[in-house]
Amino acid sequence: MEYYFFELFRAFSIAMVAFFLFLTWRILFSCWISPTQVYQKLRRNGFGGPTPSFPLGNITEMTKKNGGSSLGPSKSAHDIHSSVFPYFARWQKSHGKVFVYWLGTEPFLYIADPEFLKMMSAEVVAKSWGKPSVFRNDRDPMFGNGLVMIEGDNWVRHRHVITPAFHPTNLKVMATLMVESTTKMLDKWATLINSSRPEIDVESEITTTAGEIIAKTSFGISYQSGQNVLKKLKTLQMTLFKSNRFVGVPFSKLFCPKQTREAKMLGKEIDQLFLSIIDDRKKSIKGQPPQDLLGLLLRGNTHVDGRLGRTLTPQELVDECKTFFFGGHETTALAITWTLLLLATHPKWQNQLRDEIREVLQDHKELDVNKLGGLKKMGWVMNEVLRLYPTAPNVQRQARADIRVNEQTIPKGTNMWIDVVGMHHDAALWGEDVNEFKPERFENDIYGGCKHKMGYVPFGFGGRMCVGRNLTFLEYKIVLTLILSRFSFTISPNYTHSPSILLSLRPRHGLPLIIKPL
Numbered sequence: 443m444e445y446y447f448f449e450l451f452r453a454f455s456i457a458m459v460a461f462f463l464f465l466t467w468r469i470l471f472s473c474w475i476s477p478t479q480v481y482q483k484l485r486r487n488g489f490g491g492p493t494p495s496f497p498l499g500n501i502t503e504m505t506k507k508n509g510g511s512s513l514g515p516s517k518s519a520h521d522i523h524s525s526v527f528p529y530f531a532r533w534q535k536s537h538g539k540v541f542v543y544w545l546g547t548e549p550f551l552y553i554a555d556p557e558f559l560k561m562m563s564a565e566v567v568a569k570s571w572g573k574p575s576v577f578r579n580d581r582d583p584m585f586g587n588g589l590v591m592i593e594g595d596n597w598v599r600h601r602h603v604i605t606p607a608f609h610p611t612n613l614k615v616m617a618t619l620m621v622e623s624t625t626k627m628l629d630k631w632a633t634l635i636n637s638s639r640p641e642i643d644v645e646s647e648i649t650t651t652a653g654e655i656i657a658k659t660s661f662g663i664s665y666q667s668g669q670n671v672l673k674k675l676k677t678l679q680m681t682l683f684k685s686n687r688f689v690g691v692p693f694s695k696l697f698c699p700k701q702t703r704e705a706k707m708l709g710k711e712i713d714q715l716f717l718s719i720i721d722d723r724k725k726s727i728k729g730q731p732p733q734d735l736l737g738l739l740l741r742g743n744t745h746v747d748g749r750l751g752r753t754l755t756p757q758e759l760v761d762e763c764k765t766f767f768f769g770g771h772e773t774t775a776l777a778i779t780w781t782l783l784l785l786a787t788h789p790k791w792q793n794q795l796r797d798e799i800r801e802v803l804q805d806h807k808e809l810d811v812n813k814l815g816g817l818k819k820m821g822w823v824m825n826e827v828l829r830l831y832p833t834a835p836n837v838q839r840q841a842r843a844d845i846r847v848n849e850q851t852i853p854k855g856t857n858m859w860i861d862v863v864g865m866h867h868d869a870a871l872w873g874e875d876v877n878e879f880k881p882e883r884f885e886n887d888i889y890g891g892c893k894h895k896m897g898y899v900p901f902g903f904g905g906r907m908c909v910g911r912n913l914t915f916l917e918y919k920i921v922l923t924l925i926l927s928r929f930s931f932t933i934s935p936n937y938t939h940s941p942s943i944l945l946s947l948r949p950r951h952g953l954p955l956i957i958k959p960l
């Protein structure tokens with residue numbers, strides 16, 4: 443008997459040691475051996491960059507506080523690259539416009555050279571692009587397997603179902619919802635001004651309204667369940683923002699277990715709420731024309747381009763609704779916010795846009811959506827704002843196979859970080875007036891006179907370009923038209939110019955404006 447127990451104990455101990463050795467090997471391989479191999483391969487292929495250290499990579503240098511102080515809204519105020527990405531601006535000086543840096547044990551190929559970008563994207567079809575696994579894991583509660591993160595044939599299927607929903611004809615139905623939410627916001631502004639409070643933080647106002655608009659246009663929030671989802675989506679975003687995550691560093695999630703757990707639970711609750719919304723919709727949708735993106739997707743689930751069978755499962759529909767919310771509302775809200783800053787500091791353009799609105803819409807009380815296309819100058823202003831302040835400040839990809847660019851090979855697994863702010867502020871591409879607000883650049887050229895077509899990419903590039911841009915164009919024009927038709931505005935003395943990155947490019951201290959009724 444004793445011998446039997448001894449043998450059992452021996453076998454158990456051997457199994458434990460083997461398991462421990464296997465675990466150590468796995469950890470060593472993924473945290474040390476594999477990154478070292480990639481590092482050496484990148485070096486052999488001529489990609490230089492700042493020297494990483496284990497296990498943080500180059501994060502220490504990236505998280506150092508920027509010495510630069512806040513800028514006043516003068517001409518040079520728009521020279522933001524070295525203040526929002528000081529480490530990239532510094533590394534560019536010593537390593538050029540294409541180099542490798544490391545987030546923890548993850549290699550990132552930094553790209554701010556449009557010619558390199560063009561050659562690289564010519565080698566890869568849209569469905570073969572990956573998205574950095576570290577970001578996919580980190581933002582899973584927000585995007586799940588939605589279009590932003592999904593890859594391969596599944597991406598093709600999702601994109602086929604989703605693209606028709608964003609057709610301008612479908613979006614026009616949603617214009618009334620946009621007018622309704624914006625008018626509610628502006629009525630509140632009028633009340634505040636009447637009670638002698640003309641200073642309004644328009645950033646938070648517009649972000650709230652854009653959140654409401656995207657919720658209405660994506661999945662409808664007229665029901666209690668819809669309101670509930672909106673509240674929880676906002677809490678989820680705050681929870682993920684609050685957690686100080688060292689993306690790319692092995693086991694970094696263990697540093698903030700509370701937030702990680704909270705985000706996971708919220709993600710699950712949101713999914714459940716969405717699933718019941720979808721269930722209700724399926725029952726009530728028959729015979730009714732779709733009023734929002736979810737309605738269009740449910741309709742598209744049976745017929746797309748006349749073909750049957752390209753469908754999304756309920757969980758995939760949930761992930762898409764979350765993706766529209768997180769991918770769509772802040773980017774658009776911030777585009778409008780930065781526009782208000784630039785119009786407040788360029789009253790000539792504020793007046794020009796007001797004149798254009800009068801001319802095109804002819805002072806009609808009801809806003810005619812079909813005429814918005816005539817607001818050409820407003821279109822140039824939007825392009826110029828997204829050049830100076832690209833609210834999506836970078837585009838990310840991952841190589842799913844080796845990619846050849848000239849004589850160099852980007853190894854499979856390498857992440858890519860395309861620095862949109864860097865390219866949009868590059869004097870070699872735009873000329874000496876690169877940091878000036880000049881919407882007229884876009885008068886006769888959709889690339890704003892940029893010397894390289896890949897140098898202007900506010901909505902990304904190639905087949906994975908932003909699917910929601912038509913919705914943004916519509917919302918931007920409606921919100922701005924309604925604001926300019928009722929108010930004039932100047933910058934408040936309390937404003938501090940400090941653009942910063944928190945996923946999107948935003949004014950760190952909000953945007954207080956002094957607003958007057960016309």
Ligand code: HEM
Nearest residue numbers: 589590766769770773774777834901902903906908910914
């Ligand atoms: C000013 C507003 C917006 C900006 C600056 C913006 C920017 C971007 C960028 C840079 C990408 C990545 C493209 C790439 O990888 O090449 C993207 C993708 C995407 N955007 Fe937007 N976006 C905006 C508004 C919206 C809106 C309103 C929605 C939806 C309601 C939306 C949904 C998406 C989705 C689903 C993708 C993934 C597309 C794919 O990978 O196939 N975006 N956006």
